[in-house]
Amino acid sequence: MRVTNMVPDMQYAMQQSQQALASAEEQVATGLRVNQLSDDPSASANLTVSLAQSANVDQYTSNVTSLQSQMQMTDSSISSIVTSLNSAVTAGTEGANGSVSSAQRQAIATQVQGLLSSVVAEGNATFSGSYLFGGSEAATPPFVAASTTYTSAKGSATNPLSATTALTAGSVTTISDATTGKTMTFKAKAGDTIAALQAAVASAVSAGTLSAGASATINASGQLAIGTNNSKDGIVVTSNDAALGTMTAAANTSVANAYAYVGNGSVNSVQIGSDLSVATNVPGNQLLGSGSNVIGSLGSLITALQSGTTTDIGNAVSAVTAALKSVSQQRMPLDNTIGELESQDSYLSQEKVTLTSQQTSLVGANLADAATTLSQDELQNSAVMAAAAKVMPQTLLQYLQP
C-alpha cells in the first residue's frame, strides 16, 4: 500500500492512547470504574436499585434503634406495674390477716392507693410525646379518673335539649366504663337525634359494654346527662358533636379509685425488614384490662381494706394476683419483640455490608487493577509519542541533503 502521510494515524493513535490514559487516571483518582452512566449502563441501573435497598436498610436500622428505646421504655413501665401489683398482693395479704387492726388496714389501703396511682401513672407513660398504652389514641392520657355523671355544654333550662334534638352527622361520642373496662362508641348518622344516642347507650348496657344502670337523659337544666346511676361505677364521656358541646364531668361525681380507659385497642406495626414488621405497642385495655381488670382489682382491694371483711380482702387479693398473672403474660410477647429487634439489628448490619460490597463491585474500581492499567497506559502513551517522534521527521529529503 502506498503510504503518503502518517500524521493522521499518529494523531489517532495519540488520541486513543491519551483517552485511555485519562480514563485510567480518573479511575485511580475517584476509585470508581463507572463515573458516568454510559461507562456501564447496566451497572448504573443496578446501582440505583442497590442504593434504594441500602436506603431501606438504613431506615430499618434506624427504626430498630428507635423501637429498641420505645420497647425498653414499655418494658420498664410494665415491670413497674408488675412490681406495684406484687406489692399490692403483699400488702393485701397482710391486710387479710385477722390480727391486723382497722387502723392498720386503713394505712394499708392508703399504701395500695399509692400503688394504684403508680400503676395509672405507668399506664399513662409517654415516649417521644406519645402515650405508650393508648393504642392509636396517642395524644391523650389513656387512663382518666372516672365520674358517675357527664353533662353536655349545650342545653339550658330555657333552651333545653330533647330526644328530638338533631345530632351532627359524622360526630363521635364515646363512653368509657371504668368497671367494665370497655368503651361504647356512637357515630351519628345523618338524621340521628339524641334519641338514637339514648338507644345506643341502652343497647351497650344490654351488651355489657356499659355497667348496668348507665343511661343518657335530659336533666333538669336541659342538658344531656350521661351517668351510671350509682356511686361506684365511673365513666368518662367524650363527644365532638357540636349539638352537644363538650361533655364534662359533673361536679362532685368523681368515683374514688376508678379510672376509665379512653384509648383504643389499635396496635401499630413498624417495618424493620423488607418482609418483617413488629408490633410496637400494647394497648392499655389489653395490658390492664384483658382477662382481669388490673385497676378495678386494685380499686376493689382498696375498698375491701377500707370497709370489707377479711374474706372480701382475700378475694380482692386473689383478683389482684390474677391481674398480676395477666400482666406478666402480656410482657412475654414484648420481650420476644425486643429479642427480635436485637437479632434484626445484627442482620441489617450484615445486609448493609453485603449491599455496600455489591455497590463497590458494580461501580467501584479495583485499585490494584486500575493502578496497573494506569501504568500500562502511561507506558503505551510514551511508546506512541516516541514512535511519532521517530517516524514523523523521516523523509527522503533528509537523506538527499549534501
Place this chain on the structure above:
Amino acid sequence: MASLSTSLNMAVQSLGADTAALQMTNNNIANANTPGYTRETAVFQEVSATSGDGMSSGNGVELTGFQSIRDELLQRQIEQETTAQSGANAQQSTLQQIQPAFATTTDDIGTDMSALFSSISSLSTNPTSTSSREAVLTAGQNLATAFNTASNTLTSQQTGLNTQVTQDVSQINQLTKQIAALNPQIAEVNSTGQDAGTLQDQQDALVLKLSALTNVSITQSDGGVTLTTGNGTALVAGSQSFALQTATGSDGMTHVLDQSGNDITKTLTGGDLGGTIQTRDTIIPGLLNQLDTLANQFGKAFNAAQATGYDENGNAGQNFFTVPTTVSGSAGSISMAISDPALIAASSDGTSGSNGNLANLSAVQTNTLPSGQTPGNAYASLVYQVGSLTSNAKAESSATTASLLQLNNQMSSVSGVSIDEESANLITYQQAYEAAARVVSTIQALFTTTMSMGTASAA
C-alpha cells in the same frame, strides 16, 4: 531524414515537458497538506515517429496534460461514513449533556424516591411527630423537584436543538449553492477532454462538508454532480441549487421544508442535521415519555394510597401530589398538593396515633405500577436507557472515526501526495531536464563545429 535541427527541436520539446512536470511536482509538494487535494501526475506521450529512407526515427516526447488520481467509489464511501459519524456525534453531544441528570447524586430521582420512603418508614415509628411529618413533606417536595429538574433538562435540550436545525439548514443551503456554481465550470473543462483537477477537488470538499450535515445521494456525470437528500428531495441539479427552508411547526419545533414547502423533517437522516432531528424528535421524546409515565403513575399510586387512610385530623386522606390527568408533561408539572404536615394520611382508623396507612404508602415502593414495574425498577430502566443510548452513540462515533481513518488512509494511498515520491520525481525530472539541456548544448557544439567546417578549410 534526421537533422541537427530536428534533434534540437526534440530537445527543446523535452525541456518544455520536463519543466511542466517539475511545475506539477512543485504543485503537488505545495499542496501536500491541503485537505481534499488530489495529486496529479504528468501524462507524457511519445511523439509519432517519422519514416524516410527506409528507416523510422522517434520524434521525442510531448506532455499531453496532467491527470488527477481519483477513486470515486472511495470518495463516496468517505462521504457516507462522514454522514454516519456526524449523526453519531450529534446524538452523543446531546446525550452527554442529558446523562448527568440521571446520574446518582444527592438529589436525583432515585435518591429522592428512596428518601421519601425512608421518611415514611421513619414516621411509622412515631406517627404523631410533627418533625417526622415535615420530613415526609420535604422528601415529597424534593422528589417532585427532581422530576421537574430531569424533565426540564430534557425539554431544554430538545428546544436548544431547534437552533442547531436552523444553523444546519443554513449551512446546507450555502454549500449546495457553491456546489451548483462549480457544476458548469467542471462541465466546461470536461468537455475539452481535460481533467477538472482543482475544480473537482473543490467540489468534492464541499460535498464532503455537506455529507457531514445530512445524508445525500450523489450522481456524478461529466456535467458535475446531482445531489438529493436521502428521500429524493432535490438539492443540486446542474447549475441550480434548491434551498431548504425552516418553519416552526404546531409542536413548537423547527421543521425543515423543501423548496415547495413540503415538510421533509422526518425523512432527513444522518449527518449533524439527521442526528439532531433524531435526538430531538425520537430519543428525547422517548425518554420524556418514560419519565412522564413514571411521574404520573407514581404520583397517582401515592395519592391512591393516601386516599385509603386518614390524616391527623381524622379526615380522609387527600392527594399528596398534584399530577396531571394525562401522562404527557407529568414529570415537568408534578408538585405537592399539600403543605400541612397534619394532612399526611398516616392513620388507618382516623385516630392520630395510628400508623396503619403508612404501610400502604410504603407499599407503593414495592407494588407494581401500571407500566409493569415497581417505581424503583422503572427508574432503573430509565437510567439504563439513558446510559445505553449515550454509550451506543459513543461507540458509533468511535467506530465511524476508526472506519473513516481507514478510508482516508486508503484515499490518501490513492490520491495523497507523498513527499518522498515527489522528491524522487523531482530528481527524475531534474535529471531529464539536465539531460535535455545537455543535448541542446551538444547540438549547439555540433552546430558550431558544422558552421566552422568551411572556415577552417579556407584558412
